[in-house]
Amino acid sequence: MTEPKTVAVIGAGPVGLAAAAHVLERGMTPIVFEAGAEVGHAIRQWGHVQLFSPWEYNVDRAAGRLLEATGWNSPAPDQYPTGSELVERYLEPLATKTPLKSHILTSSKVTDISRQGFDKLKTKGRDLAPFEIHYQNTGYPEGLGERVARADAVIDASGTWASPNPAGANGLAAIGEKEAAGKIAYAMPDVLGADRARYAGKTVAVLGAGHSAIGTLTDLARLKAEAPGTEVIWLLRGADPAKAFGGGANDKLAARGELGVAFAALVAAGDIKVEPAFQTTHISLENGGLRIAAGSACCGRKIVADELIVATGFRPDLAFVRELRIQLDPAIECPIALAPLIDPNEHSCGTVRPHGARELAQDEPGFYFAGIKSYGRAPTFLMITGYEQLRSITAQIAGDHDAAGRVELVLPETGVCSRSSADVTTCCGGPAPTVDNACCVADAVAKQDGKSGCGCS
Incomplete structure (x- = not known):
C-alpha cells in the first residue's frame, strides 16, 4: 500500500493550523513548523486588537470538527474576539486538545526549502523528489539547532507579520530610519x-x-x-x-x-x-x-x-524559498494568477472573489503559499479566504481535483x-x-x- 502523503505546513497561526486540520481530515500527515515558542505567535503581538470579523468567520470548518470531538465550547458566532481571545479560545485548544498536538513543532524556524538531491537548475525527475525543509530549533545557538525534515508537499502559511513595510514612500527605509x-x-x-x-x-x-x-x-x-x-x-x-x-x-x-x-x-x-x-x-x-x-x-x-x-x-519574506521554482507577480509579490484578483490598485475591501489551488499553484509542484502571505503586499486578506484556500489546496494535494476546483465560500460584502x-x-x-x-x-x-x-x- 502507498504511504500517506506528508505535508509540511509553515506557520501555526489560524491559517497554518487550519491547513493541518484539513491535511489530517484528508488522511495525510501534517508537520507544522512554528518559529515562535507558542502557536499563534504573531497574533499574540496584537492580542489587544479586536477583529473586524465575528467568530462565525474565524473558525475553520475542519478545525471546528476536530475541536467539537473534544467537547469544545464554541464561542457565540456573532461576538467579535480580540487577538488574545482568538488564541486562547480557538488556537490553543486546537493545538493542545486535538490530534494536531503531536504534529506541531514550536521554536522551529524554517530557514530553507529545496528538493532532495535537486538544486533549482535541475529538472528531470524533480517533481518526484520530496521537499527538504531545513529548520532551526531556536532554543539552541545558531547552527547547533539545525534540523532537516522531508515532505511530499509544502504549504507556506508563515504570514508577513515579521516583515513590516518601512516608512519611506518609495518602499525603502527612509533616510535615517534605521538609525532612529x-x-x-x-x-x-x-x-x-x-x-x-x-x-x-x-x-x-x-x-x-x-x-x-x-x-x-x-x-x-x-x-x-x-x-x-x-x-x-x-x-x-x-x-x-x-x-x-x-x-x-x-x-x-x-x-x-x-x-x-x-x-x-x-x-x-x-x-x-x-x-x-x-x-x-x-x-x-x-x-x-x-x-x-x-x-x-x-x-x-x-x-x-x-x-x-x-x-x-507588510511584505512577504521570500528568502527561504529562493531555491524553489516560484513565479510571483512583479508588483504584488503574490502568485501570478492571483494578482488580478487582489491588486489593490483595482480592488478594495470586498471585491476579491474566493479562490483556491488553481490560482495558488506554482511551477514547483506541491508547493503553495496560503493565507496572508499568498497576497504578497496586498492588504485585502480575510481569514475565511485563507480557510477556503486551504480546503482547495489540501484537496488538490490529496488528488481530489473536483473538490479542489469547487468554490465553497460566499464572502461578506464589505461595503463602500x-x-x-x-x-x-x-x-x-x-x-x-x-x-x-x-x-x-x-x-x-x-x-x-x-x-x-x-x-x-
Missing part, C-alpha cells in the same frame, strides 16, 4: 495597555491609512483624552483622508464600518491633526525626538514628534470603501452632512491648515 529605530514602532503597538507609558504625554505621529493605522490613531485619541500633553498626528501619503473611512453603515463587517465612522468623527473634531500627501523621505533624531521630513532633508515639509508608529502594511472628490463637492454644495461624511473631514482638514472649509457642521 529606538523611536519607531511598527504595526499596532498597545498604546492603551502594555505600551502606554511610551506614548502618554508625547507627540505621536502615525504613518499609514489602513485599518491598523486607523485603529492605532483611534486608541491614541483616547489616550489624548486621558493623558494631558498627548498629541496625535496622522501622516497620510494620499491626498484624500476620506478614503480611509470605509463603508460606514454599508460595510457588511459591521465592526469595521463602525471604526471608520468613529475615526472620521475624531478627525472632524480636531482630535487628530492630519498631514495629507506626506511622502516621508527622511527621519532624524532631534532634541530627543524625531524630525520627520517629506521631500529634501533641509527644505521639505517636516513635522516633529516624540514617537513614530509606522503602519504601512472610498468616496470620490465628486462626493465632497456635492455635499459642500448641499445641506450640512453627518459626521461620517467626507465633506466634514475635508472641512476639518482645511481648517487645520488655516484655510476656510465648506461650512459643514
Whole structure:
C-alpha cells in the first residue's frame, strides 16, 4: 500500500493550523513548523486588537470538527474576539486538545526549502523528489539547532507579520530610519495597555491609512483624552483622508464600518491633526525626538514628534524559498494568477472573489503559499479566504481535483470603501452632512491648515 502523503505546513497561526486540520481530515500527515515558542505567535503581538470579523468567520470548518470531538465550547458566532481571545479560545485548544498536538513543532524556524538531491537548475525527475525543509530549533545557538525534515508537499502559511513595510514612500527605509529605530514602532503597538507609558504625554505621529493605522490613531485619541500633553498626528501619503473611512453603515463587517465612522468623527473634531500627501523621505533624531521630513532633508515639509508608529502594511519574506521554482507577480509579490484578483490598485475591501489551488499553484509542484502571505503586499486578506484556500489546496494535494476546483465560500460584502472628490463637492454644495461624511473631514482638514472649509457642521 502507498504511504500517506506528508505535508509540511509553515506557520501555526489560524491559517497554518487550519491547513493541518484539513491535511489530517484528508488522511495525510501534517508537520507544522512554528518559529515562535507558542502557536499563534504573531497574533499574540496584537492580542489587544479586536477583529473586524465575528467568530462565525474565524473558525475553520475542519478545525471546528476536530475541536467539537473534544467537547469544545464554541464561542457565540456573532461576538467579535480580540487577538488574545482568538488564541486562547480557538488556537490553543486546537493545538493542545486535538490530534494536531503531536504534529506541531514550536521554536522551529524554517530557514530553507529545496528538493532532495535537486538544486533549482535541475529538472528531470524533480517533481518526484520530496521537499527538504531545513529548520532551526531556536532554543539552541545558531547552527547547533539545525534540523532537516522531508515532505511530499509544502504549504507556506508563515504570514508577513515579521516583515513590516518601512516608512519611506518609495518602499525603502527612509533616510535615517534605521538609525532612529529606538523611536519607531511598527504595526499596532498597545498604546492603551502594555505600551502606554511610551506614548502618554508625547507627540505621536502615525504613518499609514489602513485599518491598523486607523485603529492605532483611534486608541491614541483616547489616550489624548486621558493623558494631558498627548498629541496625535496622522501622516497620510494620499491626498484624500476620506478614503480611509470605509463603508460606514454599508460595510457588511459591521465592526469595521463602525471604526471608520468613529475615526472620521475624531478627525472632524480636531482630535487628530492630519498631514495629507506626506511622502516621508527622511527621519532624524532631534532634541530627543524625531524630525520627520517629506521631500529634501533641509527644505521639505517636516513635522516633529516624540514617537513614530509606522503602519504601512507588510511584505512577504521570500528568502527561504529562493531555491524553489516560484513565479510571483512583479508588483504584488503574490502568485501570478492571483494578482488580478487582489491588486489593490483595482480592488478594495470586498471585491476579491474566493479562490483556491488553481490560482495558488506554482511551477514547483506541491508547493503553495496560503493565507496572508499568498497576497504578497496586498492588504485585502480575510481569514475565511485563507480557510477556503486551504480546503482547495489540501484537496488538490490529496488528488481530489473536483473538490479542489469547487468554490465553497460566499464572502461578506464589505461595503463602500472610498468616496470620490465628486462626493465632497456635492455635499459642500448641499445641506450640512453627518459626521461620517467626507465633506466634514475635508472641512476639518482645511481648517487645520488655516484655510476656510465648506461650512459643514
